[in-house]
Amino acid sequence: MPTAVAATPVIVAIDGPSGTGKSSTSKAVAIRLGLGFLDTGAQYRAMTWWMLSNGIDVDDPAAVAAASAKPTIVSGTDPQAPTITVDGTDVSVPIRGREVTAAVSAVSAVPEVRARITELQRSIAAEAPAGIVVEGRDIGTTVLPNADLKVFLTASPEARAARRSGELRGKEAADLASTREALIKRDAADAGRKTSPMAKAADAVEVDTTELTLDEVVACVVGLVEERRRPLR
Ligand SMILES: Nc1ncnc2c1ncn2[C@@H]1O[C@H](COP(=O)(O)OP(=O)(O)O)[C@@H](O)[C@H]1O
Numbered sequence: 001m002p003t004a005v006a007a008t009p010v011i012v013a014i015d016g017p018s019g020t021g022k023s024s025t026s027k028a029v030a031i032r033l034g035l036g037f038l039d040t041g042a043q044y045r046a047m048t049w050w051m052l053s054n055g056i057d058v059d060d061p062a063a064v065a066a067a068s069a070k071p072t073i074v075s076g077t078d079p080q081a082p083t084i085t086v087d088g089t090d091v092s093v094p095i096r097g098r099e100v101t102a103a104v105s106a107v108s109a110v111p112e113v114r115a116r117i118t119e120l121q122r123s124i125a126a127e128a129p130a131g132i133v134v135e136g137r138d139i140g141t142t143v144l145p146n147a148d149l150k151v152f153l154t155a156s157p158e159a160r161a162a163r164r165s166g167e168l169r170g171k172e173a174a175d176l177a178s179t180r181e182a183l184i185k186r187d188a189a190d191a192g193r194k195t196s197p198m199a200k201a202a203d204a205v206e207v208d209t210t211e212l213t214l215d216e217v218v219a220c221v222v223g224l225v226e227e228r229r230r231p232l233r
């Protein structure tokens with residue numbers, strides 16, 4: 001049951017590198033507060049899946065830019081059952097595959113891709129009746145700079161790799177060292193790109209989740225939202 005009902009829509013931006021707990025935290029916070037939930041990484045993954053499925057060379061930024069307006073990406077924002085489709089096809093499973101993960105940083109660095117997906121994210125946030133928790137890499141800095149609360153999650157590379165390889169076990173078994181290397185490589189690409197790199201907004205609250213349980217992180221973020229909303233009552 002939601003613990004609070006927003007009088008005016010509340011916008012929460014949660015950014016940070018891979019494996020810091022953005023998706024799990026954002027979903028749980030949205031459920032607790034009765035808000036929508038948007039996983040913006042899933043949108044970049046969906047765009048990447050479409051490029052790979054249609055034979056576009058993801059290492060050719062001009063080819064990616066030229067094709068970027070073609071796919072129709074639709075995100076369902078119910079935190080209990082988020083959905084993502086491309087041209088009507090449910091892509092929630094294939095976008096988590098290793099091929100998409102390896103290509104997504106190259107596709108998401110292309111300015112035309114970012115412009116299109118940013119516009120989509122802003123319209124989804126504007127239409128959320130009670131408000132929304134939006135998680136990604138550049139939400140607090142670029143997509144929703146006027147968010148009511150901005151959180152930047154961090155965790156040690158070791159903790160992040162352990163969380164990720166725990167998820168992959170049995171599916172695409174990857175050892176800890178190679179998971180850690182892949183995460184670090186993706187972080188460097190995401191933080192180093194020219195257009196809207198992953199960054200902590202100046203007014204974001206940084207939460208190091210290395211030694212925290214998911215429940216503790218959720219309680220911390222819910223507390224921060226309630227703190228921000230109090231003066232408005
Ligand atoms: N504070 C935490 N402690 C331990 N495991 C966590 C914590 N937060 C998230 N996880 C787990 O780590 C994995 C990655 O979390 P996820 O929310 O997908 O991270 P992100 O969206 O930042 O990549 C998931 O399996 C999740 O259950």
Ligand SMILES: Nc1ccn([C@@H]2O[C@H](COP(=O)(O)OP(=O)(O)O)[C@@H](O)[C@H]2O)c(=O)n1
Binds near residue numbers: 019041105138190
């Ligand atoms: N706001 C965002 C969100 C994701 N992304 C890109 O999308 C990729 C996948 O994001 P994700 O959130 O699904 O990644 P994980 O942290 O779940 O592994 C990132 O590595 C970025 O390249 C982005 O550029 N901007």
